[in-house]
Amino acid sequence: MSFLNHLINGISLGSVYAIIALGYTMVYGIAKMLNFAHGDVIMVGAYVCFFASSSFGLPPILGVILAMVVCTVLGVVIERLAYKPLRQATSLAVLITAIGMSYFLQNAAQLLWTSNPKIFPTFFSFGGQTGVSLFDGGLNISYAALVTIIVCIVIMVALTLFTSKTKMGKAMRACSEDKAAAQLMGINVNTTISMTFAIGSCLAAVAGVLLCSAYPTLQPTTGSMPGIKAFTAAVFGGIGSIPGALVGGLLLGIIEILAKAYISTQLSDAIVFAVLIIVLLVKPAGLLGKMIREKV
Amino acid sequence: MKRLNISRNTRSNFATYAMVIIVFLVLQILGQGGMLSSTLKGQLVPICAYVVMALSLNLTVGVLGELSLGHAGFMSVGAFAGTVAAVSLQASIPSAGVRLLVALIVGAACAALAGFLIGIPVLRLNGDYLAIVTLAFGEIIKSIVNNLYIGMDGGGLHARFLNNTMTLGEGGRMILNGPMGIPGITKISTFTAGFLLILVALFIIFNLVNSRSGRAIMAVRDNRIAAESVGISITKYKMMAFVISAALAGAAGALFAQGQTTVIATKFDFNTSILILVFVVLGGLGRMWGSIIAAAALTILPEALRQFSEYRMLVYAIVLILVMLATNNPQIRGFFTRLSKWIKDLLLLRFRAARKLAGETDQKGGGEQ
Structure with missing residues (x-):
């Protein structure tokens, strides 16, 4: 029974990673850049939701929507100000700019909201209960975990439909294949890239709220470690691929929780990264990534 | 007058040596005259360590052309190996200078070994995948060192992993204490030692870059397939650059640790790796003098921005973004x-x-x- 408990916790954590990884993978697929500031957008989203519900007394759902709006705007503004001028620059220059942006967000958050940890409120409780208990307490599932898993599934289905059915989704896929050709077909590449950042950041806000519902301490650095792990998850599943982000995120979450439970708490991160290394050695483009053969 | 026929490269290399020596002499004279603030004096050894780190990472990123996001891992290996050596040899080698030299060599050797072991899997990958694997190794090294316990008694060094279950003999003491790190280090690093290490690092890198091997390394960077087709062994040259880079990082780590009172494993995390990468990119890929200036300037900058007090890291971030925008x-x-x-x-x-x-x-x- 305890294994099942750990498995559910792992899937729930993995769902959060998957949602964050989507942001990384979509941006990488289209703009070919590692957006290191993504983890800090998560943190901003969580803070916005926290203040909306604790200071202004808004109901949780409004808080989440507000966080999504703020993060979407933030993501687009970051893209316009910091990344768009560097469209032609080397990927390393864009990487450093993204790191600068990450420092900026973290330090701005520290100035605005101090580094004292905030305790995130429990959103997911029904009738005073925070979870359901099955088999005489043998299996405890928190509502937060359930909601996280459901939200993740909804987002995955919606995003898959979006990229395959809508015009904008098709434009995104076209841009990730070949930007110049997409432009010739009448696709506005800049708008498409902005749209990608908007979707990624909007998802980051959702992920921030879900993450803080499961691990309720909120600090300016809250987003950085989940950010790195979600990035690993994106690479794990094959960066640039949306199903890959789901698979990578879920596997990473499950491995992390199981390693914590059965092997060692201190070494769980090391085990996660070791598995990543092994996977990349066997499949150098990730689990679901496309292998591109270099031609001479 | 007949102009000496010196290549542009050589001239630039000599200019770099000259720059380092002149800055060292000026700082030495200023220090003798008591014109340096105490904060700057305290920063001199870390600056030297970061300069060597930047040079070493520039070898990987600029000359070899592979992005490494876990370079602080090698610094960590060097710092802990070097410090364990220095602390355990405190009694048998009374001279601080010799002990520092031993610490630097042990640090460099251990980091080189780590670089070799990590290089075997890492260098099979390319591009962003290689970067993420170096990040992973950096985090793994951090976790391992964070759970390592090393003690010393009459019977030599003892090590335990995860749990400290060792019972030390008479007069024994713990050196590395897991997450607590190594406390109570005697500060034996000096500015002069740091300066000499920078010169050695420059000497190694310049001679490597201008050698046959160095040209092979750069050929691999510029076009892997073309290099392979003219008979350059990619693995060998990638490994050579990677191991030398790791060894220099290890020496820098040992230097850094001997200038601190305590070192803990979490100091050498992803953020430190990124910090060093920022030095390298701002200084210019493959340009050693650029790395030196960027590392020194960006280590002093947060101190110089003290007047902005809590805004200083915010200003630092904005300056970083603006510089990247302006240069690219x-x-x-x-x-x-x-x-x-x-x-x-x-x-x-x-x-x-x-x-x-x-x-x-x-x-x-x-x-x-």
Whole structure:
């Protein structure tokens, strides 16, 4: 029974990673850049939701929507100000700019909201209960975990439909294949890239709220470690691929929780990264990534 | 006068040596005269360590052309190995200088070994995948060192992993204490030692880059397939650059740790790796003097921004973004090139006018003789 408990916790954590990884993978697929500031957008989203519900007394759902709006705007503004001028620059220059942006967000958050940890409120409780208990307490599932898993599934289905059915989704896929050709077909590449950042950041806000519902301490650095792990998850599943982000995120979450439970708490991160290394050695483009053969 | 036929590369290398030596002498003189603030004095050893780190990472990123996001891992290996060596040899080697030298060599050797072991899997990958695997190794090294316990007694060194279950003999003491790190280090690193280490690092890198191996490494960077087709062993040369880079990072780590009172494993995390990468990219890929200046300037900058107190890291971030935009955006860059060309023209005109004037007076002087 305890294994099942750990498995559910792992899937729930993995769902959060998957949602964050989507942001990384979509941006990488289209703009070919590692957006290191993504983890800090998560943190901003969580803070916005926290203040909306604790200071202004808004109901949780409004808080989440507000966080999504703020993060979407933030993501687009970051893209316009910091990344768009560097469209032609080397990927390393864009990487450093993204790191600068990450420092900026973290330090701005520290100035605005101090580094004292905030305790995130429990959103997911029904009738005073925070979870359901099955088999005489043998299996405890928190509502937060359930909601996280459901939200993740909804987002995955919606995003898959979006990229395959809508015009904008098709434009995104076209841009990730070949930007110049997409432009010739009448696709506005800049708008498409902005749209990608908007979707990624909007998802980051959702992920921030879900993450803080499961691990309720909120600090300016809250987003950085989940950010790195979600990035690993994106690479794990094959960066640039949306199903890959789901698979990578879920596997990473499950491995992390199981390693914590059965092997060692201190070494769980090391085990996660070791598995990543092994996977990349066997499949150098990730689990679901496309292998591109270099031609001479 | 016949101009000496020195290649541009060699001249730039000598200029770099000269720059380092002159700055060292100036700082030494200022220090003797008591003109350095105590904060800057305290920063000198870390600056040297970061300069060597930047040089070493520039070898991986600039010369070898592979992005490493876990370079602080090698610094960590060097720092802990070097410090364990220095602390355990405290009794048998009384001279601080010799002990520091031993610490640096042990640190470099251990980091080189780690670099070799990590290089075997890492160097099979390419591009962003290689970067993420180096990040993973950096985190793994951090976790391992964080759970390592090393103690010393009459029977030598003892090590335990995860749980400290060792019972030390008479007069034994713990050196590395897991997450607590190594406390109570005797500070034996000096600015002079740091300066010498920078010179050694420069010497190694310049000689490597200008050698046959160095050219092979750069060929691999510029076109892997073409290099392979002319018979360059990719694995061998990638590994050579990677291991040398790791060894230098290890020496830098040992130097850094001997200048601190305590070292803990979490100091050498992802953020430190990124910090060093920022030095390298801002200084210019493959440009060693750029790395030196960027590392020194960016280590001092947060201190210099003290007057902004809590805003300093925010200002640091903004400066970083603006510099990247200014140096990489084609429009802004074009503006700067035009500006510098304009200034150059202006100076050149003045210079020519002055030379012309000097030439006329010279001729006059010659005529009178």
